[in-house]
Amino acid sequence: MTDMNQTQSPFVGLASRQAFGEVIVELAEKNDAIVAVTADLTGSVKLSAFKAAFPNRFINFGVAEQNMMGAAAGLTLADKIPFVCTYAVFSSMRACEQMRTDVAYNDLPVKIVASHGGISFGVAGATHQAIEDIGIHRGIAGMTVLVPADAVETASIVRAVVDLPGPVYVRLNRIKEKTVYSHEFDYHIGKPDLIRVGEDVLLIATGAQVGESMDAAQMLSAEGVEAGVLNISSIKPIDQAAVVEILKDYPAVMTIEQHNIINGLGSMVAEIIAENNLDIRFLRHGLRDVFTTSGPYRELLEYYQLDPQGIHDMALRLLD
Amino acid sequence: METNIDELKKMANLIRKDIIKTGRDCAVGVHLGGNLTIAEIMAVLFFGVAHLDPDNVTWKDRDRIILSKGHGNVALSSAMARLGFFNLEELEHFDTFNSMLSMHIDKHRMPGVEISSGSLGHGLSIAVGAAIGAKIDRADWKVYCIISDGELMEGSTWEAIMSAGHFHLDNLTVILDRNRFTIEGDTEENLALEPLNEKFNSFNWFVLEVDGHDVEALVEAFDTPTLEHKPKMIIANTVKGRGIPSLEGKASSHFFKISEEEANEALDRIQSA
Numbered sequence: 218m219t220d221m222n223q224t225q226s227p228f229v230g231l232a233s234r235q236a237f238g239e240v241i242v243e244l245a246e247k248n249d250a251i252v253a254v255t256a257d258l259t260g261s262v263k264l265s266a267f268k269a270a271f272p273n274r275f276i277n278f279g280v281a282e283q284n285m286m287g288a289a290a291g292l293t294l295a296d297k298i299p300f301v302c303t304y305a306v307f308s309s310m311r312a313c314e315q316m317r318t319d320v321a322y323n324d325l326p327v328k329i330v331a332s333h334g335g336i337s338f339g340v341a342g343a344t345h346q347a348i349e350d351i352g353i354h355r356g357i358a359g360m361t362v363l364v365p366a367d368a369v370e371t372a373s374i375v376r377a378v379v380d381l382p383g384p385v386y387v388r389l390n391r392i393k394e395k396t397v398y399s400h401e402f403d404y405h406i407g408k409p410d411l412i413r414v415g416e417d418v419l420l421i422a423t424g425a426q427v428g429e430s431m432d433a434a435q436m437l438s439a440e441g442v443e444a445g446v447l448n449i450s451s452i453k454p455i456d457q458a459a460v461v462e463i464l465k466d467y468p469a470v471m472t473i474e475q476h477n478i479i480n481g482l483g484s485m486v487a488e489i490i491a492e493n494n495l496d497i498r499f500l501r502h503g504l505r506d507v508f509t510t511s512g513p514y515r516e517l518l519e520y521y522q523l524d525p526q527g528i529h530d531m532a533l534r535l536l537d
Numbered sequence: 538m539e540t541n542i543d544e545l546k547k548m549a550n551l552i553r554k555d556i557i558k559t560g561r562d563c564a565v566g567v568h569l570g571g572n573l574t575i576a577e578i579m580a581v582l583f584f585g586v587a588h589l590d591p592d593n594v595t596w597k598d599r600d601r602i603i604l605s606k607g608h609g610n611v612a613l614s615s616a617m618a619r620l621g622f623f624n625l626e627e628l629e630h631f632d633t634f635n636s637m638l639s640m641h642i643d644k645h646r647m648p649g650v651e652i653s654s655g656s657l658g659h660g661l662s663i664a665v666g667a668a669i670g671a672k673i674d675r676a677d678w679k680v681y682c683i684i685s686d687g688e689l690m691e692g693s694t695w696e697a698i699m700s701a702g703h704f705h706l707d708n709l710t711v712i713l714d715r716n717r718f719t720i721e722g723d724t725e726e727n728l729a730l731e732p733l734n735e736k737f738n739s740f741n742w743f744v745l746e747v748d749g750h751d752v753e754a755l756v757e758a759f760d761t762p763t764l765e766h767k768p769k770m771i772i773a774n775t776v777k778g779r780g781i782p783s784l785e786g787k788a789s790s791h792f793f794k795i796s797e798e799e800a801n802e803a804l805d806r807i808q809s810a
Contacts, residue, residue, distance in 0.1 A: 274673060279700070279703075283662065283692070283693040283696055288662050288666030288700070290663050291652075292667070292670045294666070295670020296670070299666075315659060
């Protein structure tokens with residue numbers, strides 16, 4: 218992926234949802250068809266600026282996610298490009314059938330941009346944490362599933378999906394992700410991005426876990442273990458051949474995600490390894506089929522071994 | 538639009554006959570009961586009310602018709618074919634492998650239809666979104682949505698009803714096929730819906746109640762302007778299985794393949810009516 222310019226992105230250091238809130242305003246200034254809808258979460262999904270700039274193109278459906286998702290499908294009948302914004306846990310489950318049948322089955326250009334993905338709303342507990350959403354969307358035909366690593370990749374992704382003819386799910390976070398990218402780039406849906414090269418183990422991560430994995434790789438390096446880090450933000454579609462080409466250089470691979478290890482990134486990589494008969498040591502790391510507890514975000518990361526230390530420890534266990 | 542009541546009545550009969558023939562010739566079965574309820578509604582909507590262009594299905598200013606009760610696709614298919622969206626002979630292949638027309642609507646196979654539907658409780662939200670879209674553009678086109686009474690048991694339908702009233706969607710007309718039956722039987726025994734008129738009124742809708750088989754009454758209801766920018770709800774009281782005496786008003790008319798003999802008897806009766 219190539220830098221569009223040499224200037225550092227203004228989104229460096231922001232949360233992914235904040236970058237989204239700014240980029241959608243910028244895009245909407247150029248494209249009248251863009252509308253944004255939410256279900257009583259305008260501030261949380263960072264649509265306040267959009268609402269102020271385009272009051273006629275902003276609809277708050279109240280606490281009624283199913284109606285919001287169905288109405289988004291309907292807005293496309295008026296040639297609109299709807300951005301549907303709520304928490305990931307609600308868009309993926311409360312409005313699941315509307316997302317699947319109204320949006321995806323009809324193959325409509327609805328952009329679901331869901332915030333508070335993974336355990337990023339730590340203190341809210343399991344009711345507000347989304348650890349099944351990647352699996353849910355991945356299993357729906359025709360749905361593009363994107364999980365940006367940070368605010369800068371979010372900006373690049375949001376720009377890339379506006380003109381997609383079909384549905385897309387973009388998972389954002391509540392917290393400020395660690396910075397992975399400093400410059401915006403032309404995002405290519407389906408392409409994995411090898412952001413660090415190693416030789417002993419490959420850490421494949423998605424979303425906020427990419428930055429955590431980069432720090433884990435540094436810790437490992439200090440101990441003489443060289444870890445590569447592969448950002449897979451395009452969960453679906455994925456260029457399998459490109460992933461296989463990278464995997465071939467590594468004796469061991471571990472996936473790291475803020476998601477149930479069932480059905481998410483780990484499952485996706487497991488499918489690639491199995492179908493391509495790769496002889497490689499493999500570990501899925503994430504939430505091990507549990508409902509999460511509540512607490513401050515970084516404390517939760519530590520508890521579930523998703524912080525750099527935890528990832529480091531898991532990687533060593535894999536290599537042991 | 539100039540409406541000729543007699544022509545619309547004839548069209549309703551043609552649609553009803555298409556439904557019966559399809560119920561006779563189909564591969565497995567059709568939702569006869571809930572298709573025969575909407576023959577008049579489809580005739581009036583497609584031939585007397587809506588502005589459509591079968592030769593230009595993406596016409597920007599077309600009215601949007603959303604059949605939320607997707608199992609009513611035989612009646613919809615008949616009306617659309619007779620208006621020229623596709624060949625009427627497609628009905629002969631109804632529900633066969635990969636056919637254009639099937640039990641529930643598949644937009645990808647059925648030219649000119651606005652949206653796929655089948656799962657209950659979805660269409661009205663889609664109609665709300667389309668109506669809001671038209672409002673954003675200050676466009677003149679209208680949205681028509683046909684829902685079943687069974688769909689009123691879905692919570693999502695009430696979310697949509699609440700929002701249409703809230704957003705003053707006076708460009709939205711909903712026709713409720715009030716046939717009083719779900720698969721299991723009487724709606725009032727399964728999950729009581731009444732008093733519907735009062736319910737819709739309290740959700741800020743403009744409510745009209747008509748005999749859903751009375752073409753003239755339907756035309757009048759469509760023509761009656763709404764008040765106070767409210768969305769319009771036409772409660773169309775219908776008879777499940779209308780046109781086949783042995784099926785009328787029975788839950789058992791929900792889904793099946795009708796015998797040659799019974800179908801032909803019903804067709805003769807319509808012919809001579």
